[in-house]
Amino acid sequence: MLKNKTVVIGVSGGIAVYKTLDVISRLRKLGVNVNVIMTKSATEFVTPLSFQSLSQNYVVCDMFEDPKTWDVEHVSLAKRADVFLIAPATANVIGKIANGIADDMLTTTVMATKAKVLIAPAMNTNMYENPILQRNINTLKELGYNFVEPESGRLACGDTGKGKLASPEIIVDEVVKLLSKEQDLKGKSIIVTAGPTVESIDPMRYITNRSTGKMGYSIAKEAIERGADVTLITGPTNLTPPQNLKKLVKIESAKDMYEAVLENLDGNDVVIKSAAVADYKPKNYSNKKIKKSDDDLIIELDRNKDIAQEIGKIKNNKILVGFAAETNDLIENASLKIKKKNLDFIVANDLTKEGAGFGVDTNIVKIIDKEGNITEYPKMKKEEVANIILDKIKELLSV
Template sequence: MLSGKNIVLGVSGGIAVYKACDVVSRLKKLNANVKVIMTKSAVEFVTPLTFQSLSQNFVVADMFEEPKTWDVEHISLAQWADLFLIAPATANIIGKIANGIGDDMLSTTVMATKAKVLIAPAMNTNMYENKIVQDNISKLKKYRYEFVEPESGRLACGDIGKGKLASPENIVKEVINILTIEKDLNEKNILITAGPTIESIDPVRYLTNRSSGKMGYSIATEAVKRGANVTLISGKTNLDVPVGVKNFIQIESAKDMYDEVIKNLEDNDIIIKSAAVADYKPKSKSNKKIKKSDEDLVLELDRNHDILKEIGKIKEDKILVGFAAETNDLIENAKQKIKKKNLDFIVANDLTQEGAGFGVDTNIVKIIDKNGNIEEYPKMNKSDISNIILDKIKLLLEK
């Protein structure tokens, strides 16, 4: 699967170094070429001979050791790499990269490479959650460095929390994704909306819905992997911003979302509206908490902008994809939306089906195009559905 692919593995010092041995073994079994750079601290946990035996290549552990070739070693390794993987990545090496410090073989080689860099952090929970470390990670994500998120569990120090190195299986999976996924949406500009909107009643109460944002965030994740420039406009969720998203905009109300969509519309070729936008908002918002009384509370509601319909009126040659989450008359309601909102196709799901809709990692969808053609899909991961949606967009782009 990875035949002919060149991977430089940077190993920094931490107890999780032993897992990096498994990573090398798995990559070699997939026929990748692997060369390892170790920091001085990493050598204290596992000897270079171990990685040399597994990778079948010399290991570099000292910037000033006698070179194995007459090349300038950190430059030649940087140019050789198709992918630069750092696992485990300590707070120290993350901080060096984020701040342009190159004071050993690993940090200087990372500075010199133009290959994609994939970082797998591993450290104590308190270190990982430290604001400085999180700021460094955020900075690197903005520069399009990719991350394999650490796992939660019992750490070597005995603490329980997030900070464990991701499993070798998951690390290798991300390597495969980066090196083998076709960049068929390269430089396409895609605007995606996700999550719920909030309509305030008073400073304490609001109207919202059950959307978790998982579908939209999954589409954004897969679109980035396929080379797209993604703008993600999202209501409040508990999800991390997908790595590589070019422009992330958080909103609260339907009006906020309308304003941001219109503002960013011209710069995008493709619009995917997966957000669950409130159809109505309170006619008036109280500036003070509404106190409980013996009388019933009556809320008058006004219509919000129909964002999808407004885009449909002015979309010109843009591709416009909508979503329909229904509890009854799914196909009929979805077809009406296609016509009213000038969609290229719609992704429809029945919220009454187990494993479909809000708050879960799976979905069960029907995709209906503007000619009335219907394709049905069984329950599958939202990442798989995301790629089906992107495949259909790719076909439209090719027409």
């Protein structure tokens, strides 16, 4: 399965460089073709010859060295990669990639690749915990870059803490996972709704909810990686949309989202309604800021259209997936929504549980299908929940 796969490994300068030799050896034993790019600093720790001997391919170190082929080197390697691994990744390299700096062969090739990128940081604990580095890491994660967390222990500098390069076994396992991800949704078109909606009161004030969009964005990202054509319809969030979307539609109000879903419904096979859409909107919008007075302010609310319910009436053969975020009577409330909205299944989560719901990177869900079958899942990353949802959709598509 891995014999026709290519991993390009970017090696940056750090004492953990020697561990990358073991990573290459393990990948070669699995039949993976490996190409190596080294930064100038990396060559101060281990010679290019060592990497060349293990990878059995020439090692690229310099943007301007004599080419071994007549291909444009960084473009050729970028296209060749099925996975692009950077190990070890220094704070410097992570900062460059996060900020679009391409001033050597490694960063230039990363900029040119459309392959999945896996970054394995290694550095001093204080550097790793620096808020600037953490901001850069979060930026890259939001853009769809994958990370192998560093380990804790005694570091080369003598300090103890988090910053050791992950073990070669763990790095190789993560590479293999990315190489093995099937394109099992190729040819399928999916609408994903995400984030909150905003219902304006006046030019300054609005009603919204606590949704950050993380669950919907995770679903969109994982669906793209599995080959689907994804239209993401999103309310206001601070997240960076995943790369390679078929279409991105930014909306504000529930009315905007309803119209956007209807407009894009034709030509899509699946609708995943993970957005937290406001149930109500102010009955009257004021064009001018409502001035504070000595009296209480009473705002009358009208009910918004239930988007999932409206889609359920006209979905025909499309698969419709709903979400239920509840604080009580989770199973009962979620089950009622399946029938009312003509859903194929619903993803239910209890907002009162730690690690579930809005603003966190994890979720704890129960999936209920139209036959009433309930499958419970432990706390896991939202990316894992996304793939469970997509697995269930894949089953329904093949029926």
